[in-house]
Amino acid sequence: MHFDLKHTDSKTKARAGELHTDHGVIETPIFMPVGTAGTVKGVHQHELKDDIAAQIILGNTYHLFLRPGLEVIEGAGGLHKFNGWDRPILTDSGGYQVYSLSGARKITEEGVKFQSHHDGSYHFFTPERAIDIQRTIGADIIMAFDECTPYPCDYNYAKRSMHMTHRWLQRCMNQMNATESKYGYDQVLFPIVQGSTYKDLRTESAETIASHNAFGNAIGGLSVGEPDEDLYEMTDLVCGILPTEKPRYLMGVGTPQNLLECIAMGVDMFDCVMPTRNARHGLIFTSEGTMNMKNEKWANDFTPLDPNGTSYVDSFYTKAYVRHLIKSKEYLGAQITSIHNLAFYLALVKEARVRILNGTFSAWKDEMIPKLGRRL
Amino acid sequence: MHFDLKHTDSKTKARAGELHTDHGVIETPIFMPVGTAGTVKGVHQHELKDDIAAQIILGNTYHLFLRPGLEVIEGAGGLHKFNGWDRPILTDSGGYQVYSLSGARKITEEGVKFQSHHDGSYHFFTPERAIDIQRTIGADIIMAFDECTPYPCDYNYAKRSMHMTHRWLQRCMNQMNATESKYGYDQVLFPIVQGSTYKDLRTESAETIASHNAFGNAIGGLSVGEPDEDLYEMTDLVCGILPTEKPRYLMGVGTPQNLLECIAMGVDMFDCVMPTRNARHGLIFTSEGTMNMKNEKWANDFTPLDPNGTSYVDSFYTKAYVRHLIKSKEYLGAQITSIHNLAFYLALVKEARVRILNGTFSAWKDEMIPKLGRRL
Numbered sequence: 162m163h164f165d166l167k168h169t170d171s172k173t174k175a176r177a178g179e180l181h182t183d184h185g186v187i188e189t190p191i192f193m194p195v196g197t198a199g200t201v202k203g204v205h206q207h208e209l210k211d212d213i214a215a216q217i218i219l220g221n222t223y224h225l226f227l228r229p230g231l232e233v234i235e236g237a238g239g240l241h242k243f244n245g246w247d248r249p250i251l252t253d254s255g256g257y258q259v260y261s262l263s264g265a266r267k268i269t270e271e272g273v274k275f276q277s278h279h280d281g282s283y284h285f286f287t288p289e290r291a292i293d294i295q296r297t298i299g300a301d302i303i304m305a306f307d308e309c310t311p312y313p314c315d316y317n318y319a320k321r322s323m324h325m326t327h328r329w330l331q332r333c334m335n336q337m338n339a340t341e342s343k344y345g346y347d348q349v350l351f352p353i354v355q356g357s358t359y360k361d362l363r364t365e366s367a368e369t370i371a372s373h374n375a376f377g378n379a380i381g382g383l384s385v386g387e388p389d390e391d392l393y394e395m396t397d398l399v400c401g402i403l404p405t406e407k408p409r410y411l412m413g414v415g416t417p418q419n420l421l422e423c424i425a426m427g428v429d430m431f432d433c434v435m436p437t438r439n440a441r442h443g444l445i446f447t448s449e450g451t452m453n454m455k456n457e458k459w460a461n462d463f464t465p466l467d468p469n470g471t472s473y474v475d476s477f478y479t480k481a482y483v484r485h486l487i488k489s490k491e492y493l494g495a496q497i498t499s500i501h502n503l504a505f506y507l508a509l510v511k512e513a514r515v516r517i518l519n520g521t522f523s524a525w526k527d528e529m530i531p532k533l534g535r536r537l
Numbered sequence: 538m539h540f541d542l543k544h545t546d547s548k549t550k551a552r553a554g555e556l557h558t559d560h561g562v563i564e565t566p567i568f569m570p571v572g573t574a575g576t577v578k579g580v581h582q583h584e585l586k587d588d589i590a591a592q593i594i595l596g597n598t599y600h601l602f603l604r605p606g607l608e609v610i611e612g613a614g615g616l617h618k619f620n621g622w623d624r625p626i627l628t629d630s631g632g633y634q635v636y637s638l639s640g641a642r643k644i645t646e647e648g649v650k651f652q653s654h655h656d657g658s659y660h661f662f663t664p665e666r667a668i669d670i671q672r673t674i675g676a677d678i679i680m681a682f683d684e685c686t687p688y689p690c691d692y693n694y695a696k697r698s699m700h701m702t703h704r705w706l707q708r709c710m711n712q713m714n715a716t717e718s719k720y721g722y723d724q725v726l727f728p729i730v731q732g733s734t735y736k737d738l739r740t741e742s743a744e745t746i747a748s749h750n751a752f753g754n755a756i757g758g759l760s761v762g763e764p765d766e767d768l769y770e771m772t773d774l775v776c777g778i779l780p781t782e783k784p785r786y787l788m789g790v791g792t793p794q795n796l797l798e799c800i801a802m803g804v805d806m807f808d809c810v811m812p813t814r815n816a817r818h819g820l821i822f823t824s825e826g827t828m829n830m831k832n833e834k835w836a837n838d839f840t841p842l843d844p845n846g847t848s849y850v851d852s853f854y855t856k857a858y859v860r861h862l863i864k865s866k867e868y869l870g871a872q873i874t875s876i877h878n879l880a881f882y883l884a885l886v887k888e889a890r891v892r893i894l895n896g897t898f899s900a901w902k903d904e905m906i907p908k909l910g911r912r913l
Contacts, residue, residue, distance in 0.1 A: 198865050199861065200867050200869040203868040203869065205873075228864065233836055234836060242839075465618075473583075480621070482619055486576060488605075489604055492868060496581065509836050511588075
């Protein structure tokens, strides 16, 4: 695996690159659809390829560990074989879900004890175990086991937690070095910068993470409720410290505007449940702004769902029909809006890449941001 | 519109025909997927065409009348334009849903007053109104407004109800004659034989319906809980009376075995929610028997979903993956099983047609029936 930085924008810090994996090349900046339980909700695998043009998807370690479980995934020969997605997969470490979904959990230096949200059964994740699990799931990109602090977060808690995350990182790296790729293809580790919204902590964390010389680096603990200004300030600060020649992944972000702003700061990779979760609630993103498909105003609008959309659903289905489906809670409504939103996100980062390469990114971004924020 | 009877089997009463509509030719015997609210649940329109090979779908008048409502459908230019399905559509008359879904309803000679299951609002359907609504929805095949009696049904109630259904039929036919096709293409009326499970009533009803010389004829009031023997006895009896040169539609039937048995009696058209409803519960039909995808036995079975299946989902997805999706209540599980079941039903009637045309239907049916009934 290797990352080639192709071009850096002259007016912003936006970058265009290529992340080469054994499951194919990822052109950055990239958005990664979230496939929590080994499926991007409502979307067939061939639709991810043909209609959305996804280049890499996420799997959630916590969910996959509990269901279908490691025995099944290993029996299949890894997640790629299990779900039929033969392009790259990134897995989170399970930490975030343990904190946000589990009722009872206890964090110690050794690791995290938690209860399954399905059946209340007890489980224990350590940095070493998180690596082993992700090796078994078969992720191309494995995330370090960290603690994602909430917002707001007490300074002293954020500092102590960050230092533990740094110690856990060393254990993750040791475990990566002590184990081999499970299924014959390369698996690499991304460490995660923490430090809440505190500049000195973020600086310390970014410097520590940078010193490990990992394949790529991630920024965690953002998009957890903080104002956009904090998100941008921390992202810009951290991007200034992380090495330029390695891919940078901003976890859990965000809106289309967030993506463009953070691309301008030098972020290469994004993931977020927003396009799919909002889709299921009938909220779609377009190049002219957002639309709530439940609104009465679309009831008799027989024009295409999104005349500027890149997916076939945008021209085949009308606003009125999609509104009817969403109002009626029909599967097809969520299927259409999920394809639309993901195709829009992928088209947006693809356009950003073209603009970075041809030197028009900055002007294009300034033109897009106000449009993306409109409500249609 | 016209119906060409191409061939009748020599050993059974099975028939192969062609039903020509302004939206294309339907090769019979045919199964019609149910698209209750203008969408076959979990299935994209292009999947209906490309992966399932559906030739005609159903819409439910009751549901479409309440949501999105006639104003929207008429504004779109009819249901075909509204949902993007450009092949034939058949609508039921709304009667069945009024009886089965509505809480408060009152049947009089004039029609049926009922409450919406959405908001409790009151509505009144008459035979004339049912025709007008179906004209506006834009069905190629319009069903007469009837009363579908429950099972079991008191003889005297069944007799009175049947006579009312016959009087309503005359009003439906008058209304059809007094009105024109709404969108330029032909719309035809199918009357419905009733009479519960009483041979004398079924005989009288079939003779009455046959005398109207409609484009095609339907058998209603079956598949409402009666034993299969009653279903078969009534269907066989009625098929012996209905004119041979017109298509025969057995409403709401049924299992794959039901289809083959009733094809052998001379039925040309079927619809049923079973393939899609069961799919959403993880139950699939195959040429070797039925499978409950929730079963533990599939957890580690990484073979294709159905090696004999005709749709791409059968070879692309494994049993273990589909089990995981169904157990996890993921959209994609229902999407896959819905495509599978409908593709299986369509492949079954297509094979039946080939067998009828080449004279091997009877032997093939006898071989298939026991297999179809197995639980894998």
